[in-house]
Amino acid sequence: MEYSFNGLKVFTKGNKNHKPIIFVHGFPYDHSMWDNQVDTFKGNYYCVTYDIRGLGKSYIGDGQYTMEAFVWDLFSVIDELHIENPVLCGLSMGGYIALRAVEKEPERFAGLVLCDTRPESDNNDGKVARSNAIDKINVEGVESFINDFVPKCFHNKTPERLNDMYEKTFATTKKQNSVGVKGALIAMLSRRDTTNSLKDISIPTLVLVGKKDALTPPDVMQEMAKKIKKSKYFVVPKAGHMAPLENPEFVNEKIEKFLEKNFTNEK
Ligand code: MLT
Numbered sequence: 001m002e003y004s005f006n007g008l009k010v011f012t013k014g015n016k017n018h019k020p021i022i023f024v025h026g027f028p029y030d031h032s033m034w035d036n037q038v039d040t041f042k043g044n045y046y047c048v049t050y051d052i053r054g055l056g057k058s059y060i061g062d063g064q065y066t067m068e069a070f071v072w073d074l075f076s077v078i079d080e081l082h083i084e085n086p087v088l089c090g091l092s093m094g095g096y097i098a099l100r101a102v103e104k105e106p107e108r109f110a111g112l113v114l115c116d117t118r119p120e121s122d123n124n125d126g127k128v129a130r131s132n133a134i135d136k137i138n139v140e141g142v143e144s145f146i147n148d149f150v151p152k153c154f155h156n157k158t159p160e161r162l163n164d165m166y167e168k169t170f171a172t173t174k175k176q177n178s179v180g181v182k183g184a185l186i187a188m189l190s191r192r193d194t195t196n197s198l199k200d201i202s203i204p205t206l207v208l209v210g211k212k213d214a215l216t217p218p219d220v221m222q223e224m225a226k227k228i229k230k231s232k233y234f235v236v237p238k239a240g241h242m243a244p245l246e247n248p249e250f251v252n253e254k255i256e257k258f259l260e261k262n263f264t265n266e267k
Pocket of ligand 1: 025026027028091092093094188215241
């Protein structure tokens with residue numbers, strides 16, 4: 001099913017009476033990065049994806065986004081679909097949203113899957129890099145930024161090993177709107193640090209990171225996992241920063257075991 005709520009494009013697959021999983025995509029991608037996981041889990045779970053504002057088919061507006069607004073959007077998806085106690089699964093920027101959402105309103109969620117993300121906010125160098133990226137988009141256009149950024153997200157062998165997926169992802173991403181991409185950069189640059197609240201996360205949490213993730217490397221993710229009481233941490237072979245796309249077999253197996261162990265199919 002496809003829905004539009006508050007300018008957000010929302011997609012659901014599976015039986016609404018099954019345990020809900022909400023997948024939140026990374027930057028500068030869209031909901032389709034979770035296609036493989038949705039196809040795998042739609043038989044036993046109610047799978048929800050959506051395009052974060054400014055990206056994919058969601059509303060773009062003036063690009064003045066904040067991480068807080070991204071979290072309000074997530075809450076609005078949950079409320080509009082009348083979802084109870086979902087498992088929240090976020091990759092990278094989707095993980096920033098998930099961590100802030102759980103920090104803000106922990107009682108809403110039953111479990112957490114954090115892929116290739118981090119709790120720390122941007123440091124000074126990170127803020128400068130975001131500013132440079134915005135400048136590059138202003139001067140050279142969004143495609144030039146995407147051409148530089150997307151290859152950094154993948155393991156260096158992925159373009160050859162999974163050429164169709166890589167080219168399709170690249171082509172979709174190049175179509176993103178420059179105002180939306182810059183807005184997401186500003187939202188990430190100005191986001192709150194969630195490190196201090198990791199110790200308060202009491203729901204079962206799965207932490208997955210690509211072995212060759214250059215943006216949120218395994219040591220960063222392992223430190224994060226250590227601070228979350230009920231967490232399980234796995235390194236995903238043959239993957240960079242986009243583990244669910246680069247090694248879906250491994251990622252799906254870990255998610256499936258995590259779901260089976262912690263949740264029943266019924267709500
Ligand atoms: C992402 O994959 O969402 C981005 O790499 C996040 C970031 O740039 O911090």
